Amino acid sequence: MKEITYIVSEEEAKTRLDKYLAAQDEALSRSRIQSLVDEGQVCVNGNIQKANYKVKANDTIVLKMEDDRELEVEPENIPLDIRYEDEDVIVINKPKGMVVHPANGNQNGTLVNALLYHCKDLSGINGVLRPGIVHRIDKDTTGLLIVAKNDMAHASLSKQLQTKSVNRLYYALVHGVIPHDFGTIDAPIGRDVNDRQKMAVTASNSKDARTHFKVIERFKEYTLVECRLETGRTHQIRVHMQYIGHPVVGDEKYSYRKTMKTGGQLLHAHQLTFVHPRTNETITVEAPLPTQFEEILEELRAKEA
Structure with a gap:
């Protein structure tokens, strides 16, 4: 990991942070810079800032990134x-x-x-x-x-x-029984101020985040939901489901409940729809649930039969 430090000049002031960084290094794409900002790898005067932050004269900007070379x-x-x-x-x-x-x-x-x-x-x-x-x-x-x-x-x-024209659908098994059949979680997500490795619903350094869900199947202690991402923030579904009190089963980072061994969160991106870049044809691709995920659902159904 390398650190690069920049000092903003008077001429460069009032420029968006992402545009400023792009101007410093032509090898850095705007999308790469956006990812680094989202990951908390860009600090201004020691604080995390959004990509649209307007830099000021004498701001000290520290960029952390892997050295591709x-x-x-x-x-x-x-x-x-x-x-x-x-x-x-x-x-x-x-x-x-x-x-x-x-x-x-x-x-x-x-x-x-x-x-x-x-x-x-x-x-x-x-x-x-x-x-x-x-x-x-x-x-x-x-x-x-x-x-x-x-x-x-x-x-x-x-x-x-x-x-937001790419349609991404996920299946998630979450803790607890969700009583309503549909819902939208509209809550901004940013870096957790207490744990740099986590994201959280927070008012500081956050971005709009919306997740739509519908209940597919209910069990005695769990709910299988389908989630549609309207935005694509880091850990979005995991953070949003924890926020409403229904963390994803097996999520070692965001779930406070350990009820079964899963080797990670039971979250699966099962459908993806996009417009083909060359033909403009609408393409929908699907992937079945992994064997382990399906077996867990079958066990829950058998217990409650």
């Missing part, structure tokens, strides 16, 4: 569950436990390592550590993730994510 991403022959692929995009059903892209201390066995073995080319917009990566899902979240094979596709998909 020090990391080499090697292709690895790791099996991929490919649910859709053409010349522009590839949609992967990611298994539990797989990290999306390399970082310091975790350079092998990632989805990017596997993609580099499978694909000849990937979009270079997000640098050598995140080739083709348009969005991410957490290590222990399973399911669909779309990857861009070229910069044209990457730009199109990024815009669709920004305009």
Whole structure:
């Protein structure tokens, strides 16, 4: 991890933070900068700020990031569950436990390592550590993730994510019985001030976040819900379900209840709909529940039969 420090000049004052950083290093894309800001890797005078913060003269900005020059991403022959692929995009059903892209201390066995073995080319917009990566899902979240094979596709998909036209549906098994059939959680999410590794519903340094859910099945102590992301904040579903008192089962970071061994949160991205960057065709891709998730549901049904 490297740290880069910038001091804002009088001429650069009143510029948005993300635009300021993009002007300092042409190799940094706006999407990469946005990710670094979201991850809390950018501080202004020792404080986390949003991307739209207007920098002031003499502000001290510290940017933390992996040094791409020090990391080499090697292709690895790791099996991929490919649910859709053409010349522009590839949609992967990611298994539990797989990290999306390399970082310091975790350079092998990632989805990017596997993609580099499978694909000849990937979009270079997000640098050598995140080739083709348009969005991410957490290590222990399973399911669909779309990857861009070229910069044209990457730009199109990024815009669709920004305009909220990509439809992402997740299944989650949560603690407790949700009494109503539908709901919307509209609560801003930002970095947890007490734990930099966590996100939280907070009024400070937060961004709008909306999750829509509907109940699929109720059990005596659990509820299976389908969640639709309107926004795509870090850990959004996990944070929002905890916020309403129904944390995701198996979530070691956000759930205060440990009732079964799951090896991570029971959260699965089961459907992804997007407009194809080249053909403008609407594409819908689906992935069935992982075996472990399905077996847990079957056990709950058997107990209550």
